[in-house]
Amino acid sequence: MTNIIEVNQLTKSFGSATTVNDVSFTIEEGKIYGLLGRNGAGKTTIMNMITAQLFPTSGEIKVFGEAPYENQSVLRQICFIKEGQQYPHLFRIADVLDLCPSLFPNWDNEYAYSLLEEYKLPVKRKIKKLSRGMLSSVGIVIGLASRAPLTIFDEPYLGLDAVARGIFYDRLLEDYAKHPRTIILSTHLIDEVSRMLEHVLLLDQGKLIINEEVDAIRGRAYTAIGSAKIMDSFMSGKQILHQESMGSIVSTTVFEPLDKQTRMEAEELGLEITPVSLQQLIIHLTNNTPKRKVDLNQ
Amino acid sequence: MIDDSRPIYVQIAERIENDIIEGGLLEESQVPSTNQFASFYQINPATAGKGVNLLVDQGILYKKRGVGMFVTAGAREKLMQKRRDQFLEQYVITMIQEAEKIGITRDQLSEMIMKGGKLQ
Amino acid sequence: MNPISPVIKIHLKHKLTWIGMPWIILLSSFFINLIIAFLIGDKAGFYTGGLVSIFIYMFVAGMVTLNQTFSFSLGLSVRRKDYFFGTLTVIVMASILSAIVLSLLSYLESSVTSGWGYNLHFFSLLHSFDANSFWQFWIFFVVLINTSLSGFVISGIFIRFGWPGMYIFFLIAAILLSVITFACTYFHWWSTLFHWVADHPNMLAFDLLILSLIYAVLSYLFLRKATV
Structure with missing residues (x-):
């Protein structure tokens, strides 16, 4: 496998705040990656550095084997759909699309216009006058039709309704199957997107805490629910991720795969075992507030 | 449809197994392609491929070069025995x-x- | 594909900015002055500074364009270097175009219509130029390029150094200007200065050109290190 991106001990500080803290990872060719984490975890900062729009404080980035800064052969292979992309204030949708063929070597104009139609975008309208959802759709159209070898979507579906998001997933998978390329989806909305991903990079407060195939993460945790007395003995020696109590009932999320023996042990004790979705797991891993307690006895 | 708490490739393999047991997929018939699975379930094609390969490893499916994946003769009986166990x-x-x-x-x-x- | 051509396309997408607006503003100013000249009807001639409006506009356009298009271009995988040279090309082209039209109008005003029939001196202010149409064009061009690039470089300071950079720049600019103004007044340099400018317009043009080059080099250095 060829590495499209190599990031080595990357750190970015703004004054005294460190937004990206000693992060290292590689992105392999032809896969769909998820760059996940809460708002402010450092996702956008990392993407801005990969595309040389921000400079690292320390560390090294190689994209297509080279430093991306002012590197035409690297940059022309990247399409970065930024959540906060600025547009000149007179620009209409059509104006931006007119520029794309000269910016992206693989641009498919026909495909772009078919997507515009599907999203019912008013091409003559000024970008400044678009709703948040329409703005996201414009980004999706450009990102897909650019067919760039490295396509990066930063929060691609802010403001999109379920139907529009569905169109995005369908078209992305369809076009990715026809024209395989490396795609990074950065989002804090993990729920829907997780099954489209092959690999997950999870950031928390500037640090990379998970770098794994997404299916390897699924099933890595489970939740046991039962009375507090029984729970204590069951939980001893286990890695507890999260605990909530409601009266005498305790719900504990354990960060370990559930093996057959543990399952039988729990069943004998009368504990209820439920699976933990990827979304829930990531919420637990990145929730830095003190443990939540629900007390109904008050 | 797809449960987010278990590996998706395992769930894809289970769905194909179910289809074979229930007679939706007959022996020696062609299985949908990885990309068809991917777009139907809105999942990553590599994940779908992993599910299919799991069944290839178990001898449930086999690959015809340049054509696609097919259900092995005797796969249904084999799967039913596994489920009985x-x-x-x-x-x-x-x-x-x-x-x-x-x-x-x-x-x-x-x-x-x-x-x-x-x-x- | 030439890497600066997308940048030129970005700027020329709306030709109003560099080609339409300067003339809308200048011509409105011209017609107002023409009406005033008609109402006054002074035989001695009506001198007006309305021409300055196009230079002020170019200054503002130079400033605004960076703010409007730099981050947008970078977001579309454009190199800083290509952005700079593409933008510079547009500024130079727009300045040439405007300078040609200004020279023509100046010629019409002084030599053909004798002040548009009402003795209005709007386009040709310095008589020493009237003789040579190339110098006429050249001084217009240099002043246009100088005003747009000075706007551009100030915006460049902002993009590179943010608000702190702006504060420091304006502080230094204010101090320098006060000192120079004070010195000119105190040592009675003003009239010497004006006479020198009037007598040596080609030297003035040369100095402004050097200044423009300095602005261009500075903006290039700022943009190379600018982030979004």
């Missing part, structure tokens, strides 16, 4: 445990099973 552990033991917990005797339980069978 799992049946005791997956359903019977759980059922008996639950019955004991709520005070259903073995006799009552077997009577229920007989009745339940009739209802079908």
